[in-house]
Amino acid sequence: MAGKIGLNVTQICLPRECTEDEIIEEVLKLNEDPRVHGVYLHLPPASLTSRVLNTLRPEKDVDGVSDLNVGRLVRGDMNQGFIPPLANAVMELLARHGEQRKTVLVVGGEGPLGVALQCLMQRRGMVVLHSRRSSEVLQKQVCTHRCMRAHTHIHLHMMSGVGPLTAALRMQNVVQSSSRWAQGQQYRPWTLRSLKLQPLSPVPSDIEISRAQTPKPVDQLAQEIGLLQEETEAYGRTKAKVRLSLLDRLREQPDGKYVLVAGITPTPLGEGKSTVVIGLVQALSAHLKLNSFACLRQPSQGPTFGVKGGAAGGGYAQVIPMEEFNLHLTGDIHAITAANNLVAAAIDARMLHEATQKDKALYSRLVPSVNGVRRFSPIQIARLRRLGISEIDPSALMPQEVSSFVRLDLDPAKVTWQRVVDTNDRFLRKITVGQTQFDIAVASEIMAILALADGLGDMKTRLGRMVVGSSRSGQPVTAEDLGVSGALAVLMKDAIKPTLMQTLEGSPVFVHAGPFANIAHGNSSVLADKLALKLVGEDGFVVTEAGFGADIGMEKFFNIKCRASGLRPNVVVLVATVRALKMHGGGPNVSAGSPLPREYIDENLSLVVKGCSSNLRKQIQIAHLFGVPVVVALNVFKTDTQAEIDLVCQMAKESGASDAVPCHHWARGGRGSVELAQAVKQAGSQPSHFQFLYSQETPIVEKIRMIAQKVYGADDIELSPEAQAKIDYYNQQGYGKLPICMAKTHLSLSHLPEKKGTPTGFTLPIRDIRASIGAGFIYPLVGTMSTMPGLPTRPCFYDIDLDPVTEEITGLF
């Protein structure tokens, strides 16, 4: 937008028999259309009734008729006096957009006004184009003129047969209107109203805390953070999708600081990274009064009804309303499920039809005659291109070409695409549908694509590129070969827009995408981060989260997500807990459902020391491998003693952290994370020397070895024959430059979950290797991964209920 301002003037031309109501309807539409800067009422005088004239907004009126409230055009003698102020207004407008040297002004019409204006502008050093030609030709000329690409232009398409006075009036009106519009397009400073939080002790349940707070209407929040009305799509009162056009509008706006929250190797109970993200943003926005945004992953619904533990944060650091966050949200995961299963159905249907029909029959069905005409669809033409067939007349293909066109010849044993449901349903793990099985929805490659795409076009390309299996001759078969890529883009067109929500203290949150952290990269979406970085502005902060421990989530954030997005992180916040540190220091096993051993409840400084000097130190070093400063956030539990807290902070700093601070967001909200916010602000002002761990050009095996050795601390890797064969195949297919997405346990730096602390002296076994070509990474399998969780004996749905009168939900965490 900035750098190119188009002034659009339109005229109303309606059929003669139009009623007054119909004219008014048109005018109302144009009044509301922000792309139209001026309206010229080209109507018979009888139609210019006072109702019509009063309807047109004065600032859009290019005739001045509604100002004067008469039904005639204002006509007058040539009055040069109008020209200089007009030229000034134009110059001012241009200056505001940073273009003073050579600017192009296009005037349609060569009447005295046009000529006068032209002279004046040329004297001021501008290039002026003018034309009598039709609007379409003019538009084309403007677009192709070389100067135009680099320069601001103003396009005034003037009506013929209008006197110069009128024209001058018009142009001034339009310039004013457009200035207002252009101003509206600029970056807007925030006017964020924080929500007051009065934490109770003991801390109530998550849903009680969430329900006790009244969220701001989402349209109000959107306005507060500088979104234009046309950039949001509300979904109910507390959620809105944000349109990607924002990226265009704020293209020239500098990004804010980019903060990643990662963690040390966790216990199976999790160490609270999401609460740290939310607490930190609450502190930055509500307490330090800095623009800040949290970017979170959308959780799968499966676990919501299985085991307790929401993904919306917890305690006094939550996204609200938490039940909206944890349920359907704005339907993105449902869209992924629908798209994923459409691919699966298309695969099996195609195999059936290929198995039961001859080439000719297939061809006549795939390229049918419609009203006597046979034509390839664009999706089919793309397949012809891949096959090296340039012919586009269906009747001119050679039989051999027809055969290669109609036969994907999928090898049933090599279909890699799975069906998905968004339910924890262990019984779907092993059923046989052809050769496929069911995964949970968030494990779909489509989810990984949603998280990595940087726009609608990129997403569509990636969806088409997804490899669903290979043919009997070993060629990869893609979603586009199945003809389904356009339909997938259609199903995902709304899912690509991030969802805006808010924290308990009223700070903005984007919720978008939630790919698995083992078979995929486990980070929220590139687009949400990009939108947020523009919105917070140069001095603001965007806090995003990586799944699992830093050895997995952060490594993938840097090597996969930042590589795809081009964004560069400023600070890593590394979350630690005394509990996890004690485990790494040699404490007994921690497992869900069993009471915590005493070591975790009583003070035990020696376990803490060992944990800090092993896992915590190693994870800090991993972040430093990438050249990014680290702040350690100790997520304090009520059993932690002051001596333990002090010890962790001291040892973290000794291990190279820029700072290390205790956080109390769970019990106190943003106020409990102010110290962390200050540390992050401080670290963000330091220079970051970000670098990737490996270059794309490095061979696949070497990339895997670098991650295993430098990040996990392995002596070496060991490839199974299957893995080696896959690497050869991927190299041959040209996939060798893709980044690596390790599928490894998150419970240890090694591949063995029971090895805590900093394991050494191990060789990392690579069992198999797979590829997500659409998402754009190769994922080596280290051990076995379940992509479909199950339900426990007493799923938490027993406690979940809805009051039909108040519509309140109970028991959801």
Next chain:
Amino acid sequence: MAGKIGLNVTQICLPRECTEDEIIEEVLKLNEDPRVHGVYLHLPPASLTSRVLNTLRPEKDVDGVSDLNVGRLVRGDMNQGFIPPLANAVMELLARHGEQRKTVLVVGGEGPLGVALQCLMQRRGMVVLHSRRSSEVLQKQVCTHRCMRAHTHIHLHMMSGVGPLTAALRMQNVVQSSSRWAQGQQYRPWTLRSLKLQPLSPVPSDIEISRAQTPKPVDQLAQEIGLLQEETEAYGRTKAKVRLSLLDRLREQPDGKYVLVAGITPTPLGEGKSTVVIGLVQALSAHLKLNSFACLRQPSQGPTFGVKGGAAGGGYAQVIPMEEFNLHLTGDIHAITAANNLVAAAIDARMLHEATQKDKALYSRLVPSVNGVRRFSPIQIARLRRLGISEIDPSALMPQEVSSFVRLDLDPAKVTWQRVVDTNDRFLRKITVGQTQFDIAVASEIMAILALADGLGDMKTRLGRMVVGSSRSGQPVTAEDLGVSGALAVLMKDAIKPTLMQTLEGSPVFVHAGPFANIAHGNSSVLADKLALKLVGEDGFVVTEAGFGADIGMEKFFNIKCRASGLRPNVVVLVATVRALKMHGGGPNVSAGSPLPREYIDENLSLVVKGCSSNLRKQIQIAHLFGVPVVVALNVFKTDTQAEIDLVCQMAKESGASDAVPCHHWARGGRGSVELAQAVKQAGSQPSHFQFLYSQETPIVEKIRMIAQKVYGADDIELSPEAQAKIDYYNQQGYGKLPICMAKTHLSLSHLPEKKGTPTGFTLPIRDIRASIGAGFIYPLVGTMSTMPGLPTRPCFYDIDLDPVTEEITGLF
């Protein structure tokens, strides 16, 4: 609402250390809360700054402090002059709500004002309660006082220590504010702005027509049809969910006319019932200027990507934007899929856990000790009740009781619950997951429940009542037994709100629910119809559609849907086409994908005559069985000749139709259906003598026989031994009073699709009988039904594409 007006006055009491900003935030909230009619600023004088005072809306100010803009309460002498106008204001308010006789006024406080007002009101024939007691006690007293149930009341809770002048001022303010609020709650006449339609010839594709029209913003449409702002939840700019609270607000408002669109027995190509619904509503609203609403079913996404043919109407009678209608809409079907599959996962998980654990282990997991306390969840207490166990202390159950509580003992061979996906995926028909298989999502019983529920409470009860299988001892096992009923209600809490959209001419449309028309009742939701009937008002029209031919869809509409809703239809519109009539008259086969034989393209009056005197006449007679007048709508195709059109209209009237008219909505929009709209208006003014075909008390076999004989024209029915056994079982379980939902082909009045016209002399075979206990019907199977469609060789997704720049969809119909 009407009949009971509560005036709510609240006071602001904040902690001492509150900042000015925090006070203002509270005031802003109360300003916006429509339930609060007055605010009393009970604050230390220092806090009553001019910013605070200026924030409070004058009409909500019960102190008058913001009017006077000073920081002190107005105090003055007793001034009796304030009392009579106040009493008048109260009387007027009450009168407006139709309560003049005996009304209760509750005044908290017995100061001089209270006494004076009390005397005055009593003199005017009112019962006055007054009380000094706390608000809670007062509220309770008001609620339990017998008079209150039938009478309007005003509840003024006055602060102590406030002089009468202040109090009088306050009350007057509050009464005024409340009058305004009460007025806002009343029925609002429509101010519908129609969208202009300029039909082109030849008629462009559906998506081109849809895209050429700019829909009104949905919040504007909502306002035009009298919805309050707080009653809608926008989903983007063109769809909004409507809250059920509307039914409460307009409880006293008379319903509009209720019009059902049904059809004669169709060809496999369908005869355009949906377009008739939409065309009729466009004609009624945009051309006859009558309030009218279309209620449509939400289509499954499966066929959208399989075979061409949208469900949003077609040509110039469409719901727009049609792509939104045909894709995710507001996620209701996704919610059903999630809920359905959660039940499936819960069944299999429970069977696994029961098979691998002893009673004691199961019990300790199902009723765990949390912080030392064991407690049944409410859902578990409901199961105990069904088992006849009144004990609620988990430790006091007898071992036998524990066993019957923990063991559902589901018989794997008798699990009837299926998993669903919303994709045409034939490969999921026959896979084995335990004993279950996959259906398409709209075949889920949860969809039928959504369509029949009359509120959130009713839906929750029905969801809990769903029978998912039976135990080895033959007892039905319900969703509530699985513990999942609350979670289902939570998943469905938004789906229960109908979605508001609009036609091409800007008339309102509800899209809600879309159950299968064979194994379920095939009608859109009861709730959408009820909301629409209130909104259109007494002289308005609600047009709803029944699936399949009148023998199936209309019969189920009457016997199942109207029985559940209590609504009574005024008119049946029976849709016929010359094409279908010729087929019934003996024309050759019509099938999708093959060119139409000549008989259907050339004039053929003798086939038309035979079709009219067989199928059309019979379907009219079926509607008359239920006592409802019939208007025949001939959906005109361009190949129909004038002689054919005249013949159909003439014969329809001779067969008892109130009227019969040709419709041209497809080519001309509402203007092409004006004649139909007039006929429907005329028929709607006639008395309707609606009656059910059978009473609920009739035995199951007799109900089936009545439908077979009276509706289908069968000689008798023939029950398989399985069917007879099921009937005995259902009778034994107390399901005998449920209505019948026949699962029969829609391509013939008989069970044999090839028998066209009016088949006679056949016996209807009942192969098996099933039951949807939650939805509340029994469904006999006549022949085999596929509940999972497949994809053709060239699914229409080949043509579907998305332009990533303009975001325009192409190829969707």
